Amino acid sequence: MSNANVVKKTLNALLLSLSLNYSSLADSPPKHIAVTQYVEHVAADAVRQGLLEELAKKGYRQGKNLTVNFENAQGNAATASQIARQFAGLKPDVIVAITTPSAQTMVKTVGKDSTPIVFSAVTDPIAAGLVSSLNDHKGKVTGVMDAPPIKEQVEFIKTVLPTAKTIGLLYNPGDNGSVSSLETIRKVAKAQGFNLVESTPYKSSEIQAAVLQLVGKVDAIYIPLDNMIVSAMSSVASLALKHNLPLFTADGGSVKDGAFACVGYSYLKTGHKTGEVVAEILNGRDPSEIAVASPSTIDIFINRHALEKLNIVLPESVQTQAHFY
Amino acid sequence: MNLIQFMGALEIGFIYGLVAIAVLLSFRILDFPDLTVDGSLPLGAAVCAILIVSGVDPWMATGCAILAGMMAGFTTAWISVRWNILHLLASILTMTALYSINLRIMGRPNIALLGEKTIFTPLENLSSLENISYLRHYILPLATFVIAGFVLLLIYRFLSSEKGLAMRATGANSRMAKAQGIAVNRQILFGISLSNGLVALAGAIYAQYAGFADVTSGVGTIVVGLAAVIVGEAIFNPKVILMALIACILGSIFYHLAIAVALNVSFLGLQAQDLKLVTAVIVGLAMVTPKLRAKILDFKASRGQA
Numbered sequence: 109m110s111n112a113n114v115v116k117k118t119l120n121a122l123l124l125s126l127s128l129n130y131s132s133l134a135d136s137p138p139k140h141i142a143v144t145q146y147v148e149h150v151a152a153d154a155v156r157q158g159l160l161e162e163l164a165k166k167g168y169r170q171g172k173n174l175t176v177n178f179e180n181a182q183g184n185a186a187t188a189s190q191i192a193r194q195f196a197g198l199k200p201d202v203i204v205a206i207t208t209p210s211a212q213t214m215v216k217t218v219g220k221d222s223t224p225i226v227f228s229a230v231t232d233p234i235a236a237g238l239v240s241s242l243n244d245h246k247g248k249v250t251g252v253m254d255a256p257p258i259k260e261q262v263e264f265i266k267t268v269l270p271t272a273k274t275i276g277l278l279y280n281p282g283d284n285g286s287v288s289s290l291e292t293i294r295k296v297a298k299a300q301g302f303n304l305v306e307s308t309p310y311k312s313s314e315i316q317a318a319v320l321q322l323v324g325k326v327d328a329i330y331i332p333l334d335n336m337i338v339s340a341m342s343s344v345a346s347l348a349l350k351h352n353l354p355l356f357t358a359d360g361g362s363v364k365d366g367a368f369a370c371v372g373y374s375y376l377k378t379g380h381k382t383g384e385v386v387a388e389i390l391n392g393r394d395p396s397e398i399a400v401a402s403p404s405t406i407d408i409f410i411n412r413h414a415l416e417k418l419n420i421v422l423p424e425s426v427q428t429q430a431h432f433y
Numbered sequence: 434m435n436l437i438q439f440m441g442a443l444e445i446g447f448i449y450g451l452v453a454i455a456v457l458l459s460f461r462i463l464d465f466p467d468l469t470v471d472g473s474l475p476l477g478a479a480v481c482a483i484l485i486v487s488g489v490d491p492w493m494a495t496g497c498a499i500l501a502g503m504m505a506g507f508t509t510a511w512i513s514v515r516w517n518i519l520h521l522l523a524s525i526l527t528m529t530a531l532y533s534i535n536l537r538i539m540g541r542p543n544i545a546l547l548g549e550k551t552i553f554t555p556l557e558n559l560s561s562l563e564n565i566s567y568l569r570h571y572i573l574p575l576a577t578f579v580i581a582g583f584v585l586l587l588i589y590r591f592l593s594s595e596k597g598l599a600m601r602a603t604g605a606n607s608r609m610a611k612a613q614g615i616a617v618n619r620q621i622l623f624g625i626s627l628s629n630g631l632v633a634l635a636g637a638i639y640a641q642y643a644g645f646a647d648v649t650s651g652v653g654t655i656v657v658g659l660a661a662v663i664v665g666e667a668i669f670n671p672k673v674i675l676m677a678l679i680a681c682i683l684g685s686i687f688y689h690l691a692i693a694v695a696l697n698v699s700f701l702g703l704q705a706q707d708l709k710l711v712t713a714v715i716v717g718l719a720m721v722t723p724k725l726r727a728k729i730l731d732f733k734a735s736r737g738q739a
Contacts, residue, residue, distance in 0.1 A: 148706060179696055182708055185650035186445050186657065187692055189643050193441025194434075194696050208543060209647055215547055216644025217441075237545025237645070281536055282648040284543040310532055 139168055139390050142177040142195045144214070145206040146188060149339035150361045151375045152206050155229050158379020159204060159386065166387035175200075181210065192217035202226055202386050207335070208236050208284055211251070220247030224395040227251030228382040229375065231285045231333060233400055242400040250398045252381045256333050256358040256372050257406055258289055262296040264371040264408070265356055267423060269328055274303040276322035276329040276353075278315075278337060278344070281308045286332040289358075293332060315340050316347060323351045331367075333358040341365040345414070354418055363409040364433050368418060373403035407431060434697050440574045442693040446686030447577035448638050451584055452654060453661035453681035455631035461662065461677070462592070463604040463624045468524040468655050469509045470632050472531025473502045475651035477633025479535045482544040482646035491552045495637045502633020503626040505531060510625035514618045535648050543647045551641035573642075580638065584631065585678050592674050600624050601674075632658075660716060661685035667720040691715040 665684025
């Protein structure tokens with residue numbers, strides 16, 4: 109009995125199981141998607157995970173009837189361009205570009221009229237030049253935007269800490285996501301009667317000093333959607349906890365990393381939404397007909413360890429709704 | 434590696450070849466390690482992008498970017514020469530300040546140039562015509578090649594002129610140059626300005642090529658530039674200044690080809706996060722190989738004699 113026979117048998121078994129499970133898709137050719145992101149961080153990784161989970165739910169399973177190429181620019185602009193070129197040449201069925209710079213590079217390189225591009229985790233796709241309008245856009249670019257629900261987030265701080273007066277705002281002034289939400293944050297904070305103290309690290313190495321700068325001056329720290337600070341979340345979180353400061357963030361993933369609480373879209377959900385859009389395109393829908401989506405539900409995330417350490421009593425309504433890590 | 438990806442590596446290689454030439458000017462020719470580069474690349478991108486979105490002609494915007502870069506370089510050189518501060522420190526000061534300045538110039542961290550008129554727009558329009566769409570793959574590499582080649586010739590002309598020789602003398606032996614009546618400080622001021630002007634030009638071209646300017650895009654520029662210079666030197670072992678300039682550009686292309694290859698090795702079980710490691714290994718091998726070959730030849734020759 110030769111090896112080839114064994115391989116053939118396994119392949120047949122595999123095909124059989126495929127055709128049993130996904131009879132509707134069994135005879136369609138395997139699909140190919142190419143995914144890229146600009147830097148490594150928990151949030152972008154969660155988007156990717158959600159994307160693949162959702163696609164699997166829709167019948168596209170990685171390694172079976174779905175090929176997935178994945179590249180990461182590791183923070184280098186030139187590498188992002190090269191990845192875009194690589195994808196342009198691969199001509200997959202759908203390109204998924206996670207984060208703003210990756211999406212911009214991809215749209216410029218591939219163009220708006222050839223391979224469908226689905227962006228994800230982009231705060232403001234119109235300002236980024238990706239689409240001309242959220243609903244009525246031409247070309248094959250669409251995706252999922254994740255402008256954080258800032259109003260709900262700031263109000264949530266009030267709900268959990270009714271006595272808090274001063275909030276420390278920690279963000280990188282070079283991050284498009286956080287800067288574009290600043291104005292709203294300031295306005296909402298004022299409406300809630302909070303004083304804001306801003307601390308602005310430019311580099312990862314400055315984050316620690318920036319957190320310490322807030323200690324003693326504020327009752328809580330709030331971090332908007334900020335690539336750099338999200339990637340350093342575990343150290344920020346442990347530092348804040350050490351100084352008994354509740355740390356509120358704009359993304360659920362950070363709570364897993366030790367931040368105290370967050371109201372927002374989980375990146376996993378953003379990924380699921382992205383997966384829905386990708387699946388629609390794989391099923392043959394024209395990307396120009398698909399409006400730019402937002403994740404559908406807002407969730408509350410609480411870190412149990414931080415909750416105990418900070419000695420905070422949650423209101424009943426939060427207690428019942430929250431997801432605990 | 435597919436054709437589009439190969440051509441992409443060429444394009445980026447040519448654009449960053451300008452950075453490599455700039456680094457050759459500062460590190461090698463003037464013996465002035467200059468880290469301003471990490472700030473002047475996004476500075477060029479920022480100036481060019483904000484002017485383009487305000488409706489200025491893209492060529493004009495690119496020219497302004499060069500001037501802005503030269504001013505940044507001048508600042509570094511001036512701090513170093515006038516106040517006698519170590520060149521590395523002076524350049525770190527300017528580089529750090531430039532991050533804030535770039536944010537101020539752009540008003541926000543990221544400006545999109547998608548759909549704006551850039552220096553590449555006429556070429557893109559040309560290559561989108563139906564009957565010559567195959568040109569698309571060749572026209573951008575060609576355009577970046579022409580830009581890099583043009584700059585290379587200009588710099589070569591300059592370095593072989595009397596003024597350029599004075600600059601080279603300054604870097605080679607500044608006391609000797611002084612004794613020959615060369616105004617050493619003025620050479621450094623001009624040389625570092627020129628170098629950063631080139632980097633800003635690369636930044637401006639890159640922004641128009643990639644479709645956006647982002648303050649974070651400067652991170653690691655000096656590493657890429659230096660790697661290109663050293664790889665070029667190791668592989669091509671240039672003896673004259675023209676060859677040294679050409680080796681910069683070839684080194685840059687080689688470096689970006691290495692990244693392109695590294696992007697394609699997933700079949701070896703390597704993952705996306707291994708990219709930088711793989712790139713380093715490929716570049717390292719390329720640099721060691723010529724020396725290894727020389728060693729083997731030496732060994733054979735000595736055995737032959739015995």
